Amino acid sequence: MNATESNKSNLNPHVSVDCVIFGYDSNELKVLLIERKYAEQGNGSHHNPKLDIALPGNLVRDDEDLDTSAKRILKELTGLDNIYMEQFRAFGNPNRVRKEQDAEWLKTMRTDPQARVITIAYFALVKLEDYVPRPDSFARKSEWYPIKKLPKLAFDHNEILDQALQVLKFKVTHYPLGFELLPEKFSLGQLQRLYESILGDDLDKRNFRRKMKSLKLLIPLKEKQQGVAHKPAELYMFNMKVYEQLQQGILK
Amino acid sequence: MNATESNKSNLNPHVSVDCVIFGYDSNELKVLLIERKYAEQGNGSHHNPKLDIALPGNLVRDDEDLDTSAKRILKELTGLDNIYMEQFRAFGNPNRVRKEQDAEWLKTMRTDPQARVITIAYFALVKLEDYVPRPDSFARKSEWYPIKKLPKLAFDHNEILDQALQVLKFKVTHYPLGFELLPEKFSLGQLQRLYESILGDDLDKRNFRRKMKSLKLLIPLKEKQQGVAHKPAELYMFNMKVYEQLQQGILK
Numbered sequence: 001m002n003a004t005e006s007n008k009s010n011l012n013p014h015v016s017v018d019c020v021i022f023g024y025d026s027n028e029l030k031v032l033l034i035e036r037k038y039a040e041q042g043n044g045s046h047h048n049p050k051l052d053i054a055l056p057g058n059l060v061r062d063d064e065d066l067d068t069s070a071k072r073i074l075k076e077l078t079g080l081d082n083i084y085m086e087q088f089r090a091f092g093n094p095n096r097v098r099k100e101q102d103a104e105w106l107k108t109m110r111t112d113p114q115a116r117v118i119t120i121a122y123f124a125l126v127k128l129e130d131y132v133p134r135p136d137s138f139a140r141k142s143e144w145y146p147i148k149k150l151p152k153l154a155f156d157h158n159e160i161l162d163q164a165l166q167v168l169k170f171k172v173t174h175y176p177l178g179f180e181l182l183p184e185k186f187s188l189g190q191l192q193r194l195y196e197s198i199l200g201d202d203l204d205k206r207n208f209r210r211k212m213k214s215l216k217l218l219i220p221l222k223e224k225q226q227g228v229a230h231k232p233a234e235l236y237m238f239n240m241k242v243y244e245q246l247q248q249g250i251l252k
Numbered sequence: 253m254n255a256t257e258s259n260k261s262n263l264n265p266h267v268s269v270d271c272v273i274f275g276y277d278s279n280e281l282k283v284l285l286i287e288r289k290y291a292e293q294g295n296g297s298h299h300n301p302k303l304d305i306a307l308p309g310n311l312v313r314d315d316e317d318l319d320t321s322a323k324r325i326l327k328e329l330t331g332l333d334n335i336y337m338e339q340f341r342a343f344g345n346p347n348r349v350r351k352e353q354d355a356e357w358l359k360t361m362r363t364d365p366q367a368r369v370i371t372i373a374y375f376a377l378v379k380l381e382d383y384v385p386r387p388d389s390f391a392r393k394s395e396w397y398p399i400k401k402l403p404k405l406a407f408d409h410n411e412i413l414d415q416a417l418q419v420l421k422f423k424v425t426h427y428p429l430g431f432e433l434l435p436e437k438f439s440l441g442q443l444q445r446l447y448e449s450i451l452g453d454d455l456d457k458r459n460f461r462r463k464m465k466s467l468k469l470l471i472p473l474k475e476k477q478q479g480v481a482h483k484p485a486e487l488y489m490f491n492m493k494v495y496e497q498l499q500q501g502i503l504k
Binding site: 012014015060062063064065066068069089090091092093094116118157170172173174176196209215231246248249250251 | 264266267312314315316317318321339341342343344346347368370372422424425426427428447463467498500501502503
C-alpha cells in the first residue's frame with residue numbers, strides 16, 4: 001500500500017494544493033513537473049501520456065493546514081524537501097478539473113471524481129543544482145522542464161504556471177534578486193542572464209549595466225573570471241546593505 | 253425566503269470567501285464588519301452578540317468562480333458594490349470554524365456544520381465616504397470599525413484581518429499611495445496622516461518630508477488651504493509620472 005492509498009480516506013475532496021517550483025540552472029529557468037500514472041491501469045490504456053503532465057499537486061488532508069499540505073505533497077511526488085514555498089493564489093474555476101482526460105484520471109484515483117476542486121497554489125524559486133527530483137506516489141516521472149518549451153498540462157495547470165511566472169516577473173522588477181541563485185562572485189553577464197531567463201526577453205546590455213550601477217547594488221571586485229573559454233569578465237558581489245534596503249521599500 | 257435560504261442548496265460546504273474592506277475617512281483607517289444574526293432564533297438566545305462580529309463572508313456557490321463569489325457575498329451582506337478586491341491569501345487551519353459560539357451559529361445556518369471550511373480572503377482599500385454599507389441577508393448590522401479599536405471577531409477573522417493589514421503596510425512601504433484616497437490637492441500633513449493611519453505609528457515629520465521630497469513624487473502648487481481653522485498649509489499634487497514609475501519597479 002503506498003502513501004496515496006493509505007491516506008485516501010481522510011483527503012478533503014474539495015481542496016487541493018499545487019506547487020510551482022522554478023529552478024534556475026545558471027542559464028535558463030525551468031519548472032518541476034510530474035507525469036501522473038493511473039492507479040488502475042485497466043481502462044486507462046487509451047490515454048495520452050503527453051496530456052498527463054502536471055504540476056505536483058494533490059488533495060489536502062482534512063486534519064492538515066495548507067502549508068503542511070504543500071510540503072507533504074511536494075515531497076511525496078518529487079522527493080523534494082526543505083523548500084520554502086509561498087502561497088500565491090487560489091484557483092477556483094468551477095470547470096477546472098473537467099477536461100476529458102483529467103476526469104478519466106480522477107475516476108481511477110478518487111471516491112468522488114465529480115467534486116469541484118479549488119486549489120491553493122504555492123511557488124518557489126531555487127538553484128536547480130541543489131535539488132534532484134525523484135518520482136514517487138502517483139508520479140511516474142518528475143523532471144525539470146524549460147519554461148520556454150512547456151507542454152500542455154493537466155487541469156488548469158498552464159494557467160497556474162503562467163500566473164506564478166507573472167508573480168516572479170513582478171518580483172524581479174521590484175526587488176533585488178540573485179543572492180540565492182548566483183555564485184558569490186559573478187559577472188554582469190551572469191546577472192543579466194538570470195534576469196533575462198525570468199523576464200523571457202533580451203535586455204539591452206548598456207541599459208541594464210547603467211541601471212544596476214545607478215542602484216549601487218554591486219561591488220566591483222577587481223578580479224576576473226578564471227578558466228573560461230571566452231575573454232574573462234570582471235567579477236562582482238552584491239552590496240548586501242543596498243540589497244536589503246531595496247527590499248525594504250521606498251520609505252526607508 | 254431571503255437570499256441565503258434560496259441558495260443554501262448549491263453552496264459548497266468546504267470553501268468560503270471573506271472580504272477585508274479597509275476604508276479611509278481622511279483621518280483614520282477603518283474596516284467594514286458585520287454582526288451576524290441567527291437563522292433560527294429558538295435556541296440561540298444565550299449567545300453573546302459581541303462575539304458575533306465578523307468579516308463579511310460566506311460559502312461559495314458550486315457554480316461560481318472565486319472573484320464572483322467575493323463580489324456577490326460582499327454585496328449580499330453589506331450592499332457594497334463596484335469595489336475592486338484583490339485575493340491575498342487562503343486560510344486553512346483545520347480548527348478555524350470550531351470555536352463554541354461559531355459552531356452554534358453554523359448549526360443554525362448550514363446542513364453540514366461540522367465540515368472543515370477553507371476560506372479565500374480578499375481585500376480592498378477605499379475612500380470611506382464613497383461607500384455607505386446597508387446590512388442584509390444574515391447581517392444584522394454592517395459598520396465601519398476603527399482599526400485601533402477592533403472587537404474580538406468570529407472564526408479566525410482577527411488573524412485574517414491582521415494579515416490583510418500586513419499586506420497593506422507592505423504596499424504602503426513599497427509603492428506610492430494616496431491618489432485614490434486623498435483630495436486632488438492635499439497638504440503634507442494630510443499625506444502623512446494617511447501613512448500613519450495605515451502603519452499604525454507616528455512618523456517623524458522632518459524625515460517623512462525629506463523622503464517624499466527625495467522621491468520627487470509631489471508637485472508644490474504655490475496654493476494654500478482655504479477655510480481651515482488652523483494656519484493654512486501649502487498644497488501639493490502627485491507627479492503622476494513619478495507615481496507610475498515607482499509602481500513599475502527598480503528596473504525602469
